[in-house]
Amino acid sequence: xxxxxxxxxxxxxxxxxxxxxxxxxxxxxxxxxxxxxxxxxxxxxxxxxxxxxxxxxxxxxxxxxxxxxxxxxxxxxxxxxxxxxxxxxxxxxxxxxxxxxxxxxxxxxxxxxxxxxxxxxxxxxxxxxxxxxxxxxxxxxxxxxxxxxxxxxxxxxxxxxxxxxxxxxxxxxxxxxxxxxxxxxxxxxxxxxxxxxxxxxxxxxxxxxxxxxxxxxxxxxxxxxxxxxxxxxxxxxxxxxxxxxxxxxxxxxxxxxxxxxxxxxxxxxxxxxxxxxxxxxxxxxxxxxxxxxxxxxxxxxxxxxxxxxxxxxxxxxxxxxxxxxxxxxxxxxxxxxxxxxxxxxxxxxxxxxxxxxxxxxxxxxxxxxxxxxxxxxxxxxxxxxxxxxxxxxxxxxxxxxxxxxxxxxxxxxxxxxxxxxxxxxxxxxxxxxxxxxxxxxxxxxxxxxxxxxxxxxxxxxxxxx
Numbered sequence: 001x002x003x004x005x006x007x008x009x010x011x012x013x014x015x016x017x018x019x020x021x022x023x024x025x026x027x028x029x030x031x032x033x034x035x036x037x038x039x040x041x042x043x044x045x046x047x048x049x050x051x052x053x054x055x056x057x058x059x060x061x062x063x064x065x066x067x068x069x070x071x072x073x074x075x076x077x078x079x080x081x082x083x084x085x086x087x088x089x090x091x092x093x094x095x096x097x098x099x100x101x102x103x104x105x106x107x108x109x110x111x112x113x114x115x116x117x118x119x120x121x122x123x124x125x126x127x128x129x130x131x132x133x134x135x136x137x138x139x140x141x142x143x144x145x146x147x148x149x150x151x152x153x154x155x156x157x158x159x160x161x162x163x164x165x166x167x168x169x170x171x172x173x174x175x176x177x178x179x180x181x182x183x184x185x186x187x188x189x190x191x192x193x194x195x196x197x198x199x200x201x202x203x204x205x206x207x208x209x210x211x212x213x214x215x216x217x218x219x220x221x222x223x224x225x226x227x228x229x230x231x232x233x234x235x236x237x238x239x240x241x242x243x244x245x246x247x248x249x250x251x252x253x254x255x256x257x258x259x260x261x262x263x264x265x266x267x268x269x270x271x272x273x274x275x276x277x278x279x280x281x282x283x284x285x286x287x288x289x290x291x292x293x294x295x296x297x298x299x300x301x302x303x304x305x306x307x308x309x310x311x312x313x314x315x316x317x318x319x320x321x322x323x324x325x326x327x328x329x330x331x332x333x334x335x336x337x338x339x340x341x342x343x344x345x346x347x348x349x350x351x352x353x354x355x356x357x358x359x360x361x362x363x364x365x366x367x368x369x370x371x372x373x374x375x376x377x378x379x380x381x382x383x384x385x386x387x388x389x390x391x392x393x394x395x396x397x398x399x400x401x402x403x404x405x406x407x408x409x410x411x412x413x414x415x416x417x418x419x420x421x422x423x424x425x426x427x428x429x430x431x432x433x434x435x436x437x438x439x440x441x442x443x444x445x446x447x448x449x450x451x452x453x454x455x456x457x458x459x460x461x462x463x464x465x
């Protein structure tokens with residue numbers, strides 16, 4: 001189809017929609033969703049295709065009264081092309097497959113019991129990380145802390161999921177396996193967060209006007225090629241030693257899923273690759289970014305940094321390293337992390353949800369098929385709730401907002417989303433953030449290279465909730 005025919009088809013569709021909307025009978029009994037002003041000629045509000053929730057009261061109604069109705073995901077290009085045809089649980093529809101695989105991920109990897117069993121991975125990687133930084137600092141070298149944190153969180157994530165570990169030189173070697181994997185993960189996170197025209201108008205997908213679908217397919221191919229190699233290594237080990245111990249999550253999944261498993265059309269190998277991929281997508285990058293935000297805010301607020309170090313001196317002392325067991329006493333450090341998550345949540349909006357049936361949200365009738373996102377960034381900067389909402393004030397979580405928790409029960413503060421689709425890795429993420437920040441500010445004098453304030457400009461990325 002040439003460009004002229006494409007333009008003619010689009011114009012015909014818009015004209016049809018305009019005529020249809022003018023002649024459609026209005027249902028006076030329905031209290032329809034309010035529409036913004038400023039509709040465009042012919043297309044009206046066609047370009048506004050998602051219901052955006054900006055108030056905590058409406059978010060509460062979504063995550064309580066309507067949580068099950070809004071628990072499924074919209075079928076998007078990202079989920080189809082980079083998520084093994086929606087086999088990754090972040091994009092899977094709300095059904096038995098999603099419930100079973102999510103439960104397996106929580107129980108066998110992200111539960112408190114499992115995290116305790118795997119704590120040696122966190123501890124050994126943390127020790128290596130601190131020793132690396134100490135060696136660099138003694139030599140007077142400048143350190144790009146965000147890159148060092150990426151290596152730390154990627155290695156912890158890869159060891160827990162695949163039993164893999166790579167050195168800093170491995171990550172820096174162009175076209176090496178870890179270099180390719182990290183690059184593809186970062187590109188996938190970017191592609192998951194962009195608008196794809198075909199998600200709004202599916203019949204345009206074949207034209208791929210933006211080129212995003214092609215990029216998604218290429219990225220998916222790269223990720224699958226690497227994970228397939230790692231899966232093959234695990235299968236070989238399993239064949240050679242039937243009694244091999246379950247050393248990582250891929251081993252656990254292969255033990256729990258028989259070879260002939262097919263769930264919702266997904267084979268065992270697809271399920272294993274998709275689940276380990278999504279845990280890699282949502283685990284390593286978001287954790288390192290959050291730690292980087294915390295450190296950046298502390299560098300820009302030296303008084304807060306000093307107070308956090310004094311708290312460590314009081315509860316831990318200077319003659320031993322801080323451990324995970326100390327974190328529950330470090331209330332000010334916890335407040336700093338909470339305030340960071342308020343200003344810079346791992347995902348500024350939730351993933352796109354879709355109403356499985358007609359529902360009513362705070363008095364408005366929302367039809368089946370409506371797509372919805374919750375604007376977490378907006379909720380957590382609501383001037384009605386947060387005094388000086390755009391300012392970093394960690395003390396608020398020790399005074400006016402001391403009772404707020406990150407686990408989605410206080411709807412004005414939901415950094416990890418809420419309800420059935422909330423992030424299952426909250427405990428693991430917080431453990432790593434708290435311990436890493438505590439060790440860094442306890443063991444090092446941290447400052448910017450030129451003594452200037454850190455640029456807090458945000459980049460383009462998205463972590464699904």
